[in-house]
Amino acid sequence: MKDLSWHRKLSIAPMLDWTDRHDRFLLRLLSKHTLLYSEMVTTGALMHGDRDHHLRFNSEENPVALQLGGSNPAELAECARMAEDYGYDEVNLNCGCPSDRVQSGRFGACLMGEPELVGKCVQAMQQAVSIPVTVKNRIGIDQMDSWEDFRRFIAIVADFGCEVFIVHARKAWLQGLSPKENREKPPLQYDFVYRLKEEFPQLHISLNGGVKTLDEVNGHLQKCDGVMVGREAYENPWMLALADQVVFGQSQNPVQSRRQIVEQFVPYVARQMELGVPFHIMAKHILGLYAGLPGSRRWRRNISENQSLRSPGPRPLRAELLLECLPEG
Numbered sequence: 001m002k003d004l005s006w007h008r009k010l011s012i013a014p015m016l017d018w019t020d021r022h023d024r025f026l027l028r029l030l031s032k033h034t035l036l037y038s039e040m041v042t043t044g045a046l047m048h049g050d051r052d053h054h055l056r057f058n059s060e061e062n063p064v065a066l067q068l069g070g071s072n073p074a075e076l077a078e079c080a081r082m083a084e085d086y087g088y089d090e091v092n093l094n095c096g097c098p099s100d101r102v103q104s105g106r107f108g109a110c111l112m113g114e115p116e117l118v119g120k121c122v123q124a125m126q127q128a129v130s131i132p133v134t135v136k137n138r139i140g141i142d143q144m145d146s147w148e149d150f151r152r153f154i155a156i157v158a159d160f161g162c163e164v165f166i167v168h169a170r171k172a173w174l175q176g177l178s179p180k181e182n183r184e185k186p187p188l189q190y191d192f193v194y195r196l197k198e199e200f201p202q203l204h205i206s207l208n209g210g211v212k213t214l215d216e217v218n219g220h221l222q223k224c225d226g227v228m229v230g231r232e233a234y235e236n237p238w239m240l241a242l243a244d245q246v247v248f249g250q251s252q253n254p255v256q257s258r259r260q261i262v263e264q265f266v267p268y269v270a271r272q273m274e275l276g277v278p279f280h281i282m283a284k285h286i287l288g289l290y291a292g293l294p295g296s297r298r299w300r301r302n303i304s305e306n307q308s309l310r311s312p313g314p315r316p317l318r319a320e321l322l323l324e325c326l327p328e329g
Contacts, residue, residue, distance in 0.1 A: 004035060004065075004090055005225065005226075006033075007033055007035040007063050008035050008164070008206055008226035009221060009225075009226050009227070009247055010033075010035070010217055010226065010229070010243055010247045011034060011036070011065075011166070011226060011227075011228045011229070012024075012027060012034060012035070012037060012229055012230075012233050012240075013208060013229065013230035013233075014037040014039055014040050014067040014136070015039065015230060015234060017039065018234050018285075019037060019038060019039050020038075020285075021056070021057040021058060022268075022272065022281060022282040022285055024036045024061045025058050025061060025265075025268055026261070026265055026285050026286060027237060028061050029255075029261050029264050029265060030237060030238070030240035030241050030255055030261060031240040031243040032244055032253070033243070033244050033247075033248045033250065034240060034244075034247075035063050035064075035089075035090075036061060036063070036064045036065070037064070037065045037092065037228075038057075038064065038065065038067055038088075039067070040069045040094050040097065041055075041068060041079075042068070042069040042107075043068060043070035043072065043076055043078075043079045044070075044075075046068075046079045046082055047075060047078065047079065055082060055086045055088075056086065057087075058268075059087070062087070063089040063090075064089060065088060065089060065091065065134070066083040066088040066090070066091050066092065067092040067093075067094055068080070068083075068093055068094065069097070069108060070093075070107050071106045071107045071111060071114075071121065072121075073120045073121045073123070073125075074124065076093065076124060076125050077124040077125050077127065077128035078128070080125040080128050080129045080131075080133065083129070083131070084129040084130065084131050088131065089131060090131055090132045090133075090134060091125060091133055091134075092134045092136055092166070093111075093121055093122060093125070093134070093136070094107065094108055095107075095111040095112055095136060095137040095138070096108065096109050096136050096137050096138045097109055098110075098141075098172040098174055109138055109172040110141065111137075112137055112138060112140065112144065112172075113141060115152065115153045115157055116156060118135065118153075118157050119156055119157045119161075119162070122157060122160050122162045123160045126161050132164060133161075133162065134162065134163075134164035134166065135157060135162050135165050135166070136166040136168070136208070136228075137153065137165065137166075137167060138167070138170060138171055139168070139169055139189055139193070140171040140172075141171060141172050141174055142173060145171045147192065147195070150192060150196070151196070151199065154196060154200065154203075155200075158200065158203060164203070164204040164206070165196075165203060165204070166206040166208055166226070167192070167193045167196065167205065167207060167208060168208045168209045169188050169190050169192060169193050170186040170187065170188055170189070171186045171189075172186065173186065183231075188209050188210050193207045193223075193224055194224060196224075197223060197224045197225065204225045204226065205224045205225050205226070206224065206225060206226030206228050207227050207228070208228035209230075211228075211229050211232065212232045212239075213239065214239065214242060214243060214247060215246075217229070217246075218246065218247065221247075234285075235288045235291060236288055236291040236292065237285075237286075237289055238288075238289055238291070241261075242255075258289050258326075259323075259326060261289065262322055265286060266322050266323065268282075269282050269283075269322065283303050283304075283322075286303070287299070287300045287303060287304075290327055293327070294327070295327025296327070298327055299326065299327050303322070
């Protein structure tokens with residue numbers, strides 16, 4: 001089995017409509033070692049939908065993990081086999097998403113109330129593949145939010161063979177809060193994650209939730225094995241530019257500038273447009289590259305309004321026009 005523990009020091013969270021293969025290609029230009037996660041894909045989508053659409057990715061993205069949503073062990077095992085066949089380095093079970101959609105399908109955060117079922121799902125997937133099977137979960141749901149409830153969930157799932165847990169250090173309210181509110185309103189309780197690592201030193205424990213800087217990443221790494229960053233890495237992807245040096249201690253091929261990233265992204269955009277991918281599907285991921293700098297608003301506006309890039313026909317193949325949108329300086 002491939003050992004991803006080093007790459008798990010820093011990972012990028014699965015985010016619906018955000019961490020698609022185009023975003024992951026961009027993020028890989030910024031960091032060669034960070035572990036990247038796909039958007040959550042349901043077992044139903046893979047078994048009854050366009051499998052290739054959901055699973056294909058660029059080899060440059062590795063190491064990359066596929067996150068699955070589901071609760072049927074046999075179906076999850078079959079989808080895990082698909083993930084391995086497509087070349088993913090890990091398959092992750094979603095036990096943290098609180099949306100109405102996942103609740104109606106009996107997966108996501110509601111699975112924290114059924115640790116034995118989660119364990120059986122993990123076990124079935126592990127028996128089907130040779131790549132790591134991991135779980136991403138909350139610290140609790142609704143009134144099941146005590147340390148004892150949380151510890152019991154981890155202990156039971158671990159007994160079924162799970163060795164890696166990515167913990168969003170907030171509880172989730174299955175009723176009363178929207179998914180967005182569930183990412184922000186329940187208070188962060190990092191102490192739950194730290195204590196978990198103390199009581200289960202044999203497990204790999206990654207912390208997720210509210211992390212915005214690489215300094216914060218390194219601070220959390222003093223008390224747990226890995227850190228998963230979410231929205232900040234999407235809204236401000238440049239935060240990853242020093243990740244290989246600051247987090248992984250690597251000095252080879254450091255990123256030189258934002259312009260360098262755009263210059264490397266342009267050929268990819270051109271290739272994908274030739275295959276029929278609309279420009280805006282890829283461009284949205286690079287809008288935050290200049291976040292916080294003078295000219296960032298102009299950068300976003302230039303990309304959004306450049307009709308030569310968006311119009312039909314052969315013109316969109318001129319992806320190098322992205323370089324004309326760069327802020328001055």
